[in-house]
Ligand code: MF3
């Protein structure tokens with residue numbers, strides 16, 4: 688299927704993105720010390736379903752021999768980078784750093800976004816990690832316009848983070864989105880000479896998602912078949928938005944949940 692979305696599809700994506708952002712906001716508000724992760728998942732699902740959207744991660748398989756994703760929202764705590772699972776015995780604690788990553792289908796089109804929430808008291812280093820990860824996403828999307836290269840996005844994210852000595856996760860990357868949960872092209876958060884040179888075109892829809900750690904960039908998968916953790920158990924942060932490429936720049940498909 689074409690990686691270019693029509694103006695009609697972009698309008699539908701924006702409606703879905705607004706619903707998704709509200710569902711994420713509900714999950715963020717529910718993410719407090721003592722909250723159960725399954726409760727946060729339920730709140731997110733009810734929010735999007737009440738507006739006519741469906742969870743896109745529920746039942747999703749990365750490849751056909753992988754397990755199906757069991758929830759609506761990925762909840763990744765502390766050294767968990769992404770794809771963490773909500774389970775009845777996982778309770779949010781004071782001092783947790785919680786990545787919330789959510790996707791929906793609306794009118795046949797998929798959107799994807801994430802935010803990291805700090806629960807209660809954490810060190811200033813952790814606060815900076817979360818703020819800097821968000822800012823790296825802002826830097827990455829700021830270079831988007833038709834004619835720019837995917838590697839311009841990668842370079843903008845990386846050059847903001849690199850001097851700060853963070854780990855930039857390499858095994859997972861941003862991606863096209865819209866007709867499927869994951870589409871081409873890949874959008875790494877670092878300059879990768881092995882990546883093909885791809886120019887952005889008007890109507891491309893991309894999920895940009897830096898994953899950043901306080902330590903090393905290397906990650907591993909837990910034996911639940913989903914959760915990605917830092918190998919050195921350092922704390923990680925993750926932010927994601929879906930955008931559409933325009934002639935002049937980009938249009939935000941998933942409004943920032945923390946900006947009114
Ligand atoms: N936003 C996540 C990503 O792009 C979506 C994961 S799909 C899931 O990696 F099924 F794993 F949740």
Ligand code: CO
Nearest residue numbers: 799894896927
């Ligand atoms: Co994504």
